[in-house]
Amino acid sequence: MTEAVRLDAVSKVYGKGQGAVAALREVSVGVPRGTFTAVMGPSGSGKSTFLQCAAGLDVPSSGAVRLGGTDLTGLDENALTELRRRRIGFVFQSFNLISALTVTENITLPLRLAGAGIDRSWLDEVVHRVGLGGRTGHRPAELSGGQQQRVAIARALVTRPEVVFGDEPTGALDTMTARDVLTLLREAVSALGQTVVMVTHDPVAASYADSVLFLADGRIVDAMPAPTAGKVAERMTRLGAWK
Numbered sequence: 099m100t101e102a103v104r105l106d107a108v109s110k111v112y113g114k115g116q117g118a119v120a121a122l123r124e125v126s127v128g129v130p131r132g133t134f135t136a137v138m139g140p141s142g143s144g145k146s147t148f149l150q151c152a153a154g155l156d157v158p159s160s161g162a163v164r165l166g167g168t169d170l171t172g173l174d175e176n177a178l179t180e181l182r183r184r185r186i187g188f189v190f191q192s193f194n195l196i197s198a199l200t201v202t203e204n205i206t207l208p209l210r211l212a213g214a215g216i217d218r219s220w221l222d223e224v225v226h227r228v229g230l231g232g233r234t235g236h237r238p239a240e241l242s243g244g245q246q247q248r249v250a251i252a253r254a255l256v257t258r259p260e261v262v263f264g265d266e267p268t269g270a271l272d273t274m275t276a277r278d279v280l281t282l283l284r285e286a287v288s289a290l291g292q293t294v295v296m297v298t299h300d301p302v303a304a305s306y307a308d309s310v311l312f313l314a315d316g317r318i319v320d321a322m323p324a325p326t327a328g329k330v331a332e333r334m335t336r337l338g339a340w341k
């Protein structure tokens with residue numbers, strides 16, 4: 099199976115000298131294409147740093163990140179911006195929609211920023227899949243939190259990115275709405291072959307993934323295929339996440 103994204107001996111140190119913090123320590127891992135991976139670990143274990151480095155939003159102190167066949171090491175900021183626009187999708191906890199734009203305008207924004215044409219039938223499919231068919235002219239303030247996150251997911255899918263990265267995408271949603279959003283991400287993987295990597299604190303959210311990577315103190319300490327919420331919660335307890 100080919101890998102959508104690969105990290106080799108990636109380390110990230112914030113600060114210098116006495117105050118330096120090693121947020122990632124020689125992390126090596128590959129994410130197979132068309133899979134759903136959850137990233138978990140105690141607070142401060144390096145999850146956000148992992149996501150930022152894997153997504154080209156932050157530059158590792160050492161080691162290499164590859165997206166498909168592209169080595170991100172040495173790409174300048176313009177090249178990284180271009181790569182993120184065209185080849186990566188993002189879903190954040192806070193939705194990050196533009197309030198002045200309609201649903202359709204928000205969804206198609208990455209295409210317009212990248213100067214890419216809009217494939218109407220794909221846009222229609224994405225809008226239909228996320229269940230926003232009747233809402234395309236609305237603005238974010240006229241939508242519920244769950245609907246806003248659906249717009250963000252559609253925006254992430256519309257460029258057919260190689261990977262969609264999620265940073266606590268259900269963190270701001272109630273339990274039922276979170277389940278709908280997780281089901282949607284699951285379907286993007288199962289039905290569309292999308293690759294998804296999601297940081298979460300929630301064992302139930304992680305149970306929607308094909309596998310879970312556990313980080314502790316900047317290292318990957320375990321990987322769990324076919325996770326259940328119970329098994330994930332137990333592993334997190336053993337990592338000392340919920341003392």
Ligand SMILES: Nc1ncnc2c1ncn2[C@@H]1O[C@H](COP(=O)(O)OP(=O)(O)OP(=O)(O)O)[C@@H](O)[C@H]1O
Pocket residue numbers: 112113119120121139140141142143144145146147148
């Ligand atoms: N910009 C920064 N400057 C200095 N230290 C940082 C910076 N970003 C993160 N860190 C440190 O790096 C370590 C890992 O942080 P990171 O945010 O990746 O952890 P996390 O697992 O996502 O935590 P949480 O679950 O609390 O969000 C922590 O010790 C954190 O304090």
